[in-house]
Amino acid sequence: MNEWEPKIIAFLCNWCSYAGADLAGVSRIQYPPNVRVVRVPCSGRVNPVFVLKSLENGFDGVLVSGCHPGDCHYISGNYVARRKFAVLKAALEFMGVEPGRVHFSWVSAGEGEKFAQVVGRVTEEVKKLGPATRLVKGADAGRRVQVR
């Protein structure tokens, strides 16, 4: 195997960030090929379980991206999502999951350039951290933790 490359999953909202990614593509802007995109109707659709299960099932990083505040197609989906993610991020960091594993961003349909930058930044941070080990299924196979 050559150098390790991280696998990153990106949940992009249909109306802004997914279109932003599309724009990056048609504008032929280069960005790291480490992201796998999942299109969701709204950032508010992203259940924290998606993020946790992505890590459990082998992704090294997660990006959730939606419309800028005020631009949500469903008026308030991203506002409610913002509260949810603030709590999720605080909880994960408190438990000791590296802050660089899980990212959130606002990318509009016109921001192809920004999308490429965000993916670049996320990829770089996850690369620095190395392969995910926390929350990952199978990572502790064979290890036993002593129960008091």
Add this chain to the structure above:
Amino acid sequence: MMQRTAESGQQLREAARKLLKDKKVGLVVGYAKGTTPRRAKPAVVKDEKDADRLIFDETCGISLLPHLRKALRAAAAGTKAGIVAKGCDGRALVQYIVEGQLKRDDVVIIGVSCAGVVSPRHAGEKDAQELDEACRRCRYSVAPVYDVLVDGPARTDTGGHGPGTAEEYAAVEEFEKRPAAERWAWFERELAKCIRCYACRNACPMCYCDECFVDQTNPLWLGKSAERPDTTIFHIVRALHTAGRCVDCGACERACPLGVRLSLLNQRIAKEVKERFGYTVGLNLDAKPALATYDEDDRQEFIL
């Protein structure tokens, strides 16, 4: 620790008897003497003569709210229920009303001034009179909303005067000082004990969903194993589902047969909700649940 007096139990029984006799309520949910010395059991009293069973003392650690729901469901439509409520239960009741799970008029809240409860476990290891962890940081000895208050007017204030003397978030702040790897190791060790019995969920006043995400099979949100990533995610998601709703009553921890320290993560989340959204659970009947609403100016420093 303050001992309950026989007199306060007497007041409680009289209040329940009167409510039943005057047909103000069809049933009263309260505590009765348990079969183990340190754990009172829930009691649903429907007859005034039966009210003699009711007690309130330091063994009344379980949350009655799941039993209230069960009793109301089993009762005829329109039945009103009385419920014995400590400070934490009173806050949970307010949150129920805020979330539309209960109408204020459906319940008669019998507030009891709580001096804290004991942990039912570790009988041999701990001083029998020792307060449970959750009670040591508790700020609310009396329900914020009540219809009847027994056991004296001495503790009717609800802000800042619980049975506990510890700093509310002392444990969280102490834990946060440790390096990330150490924090993760602590959670791994703690959650490795979990056998996925869901006692925490069943004891929790806020886990009232008819079908919990862990019980669903289509979609299968989460593996059923007691493998650590699955148990860890279960506990994270349970904490997230109770974010901005948990009243930190400690019922989950007291119910856990393996003594997993569950409340630390919930407390951290409660702290975040308080600092970020300015919300404290269960104090105000007109509040909106913190995670079901938003402010356009919520801080978003963590968003790229």
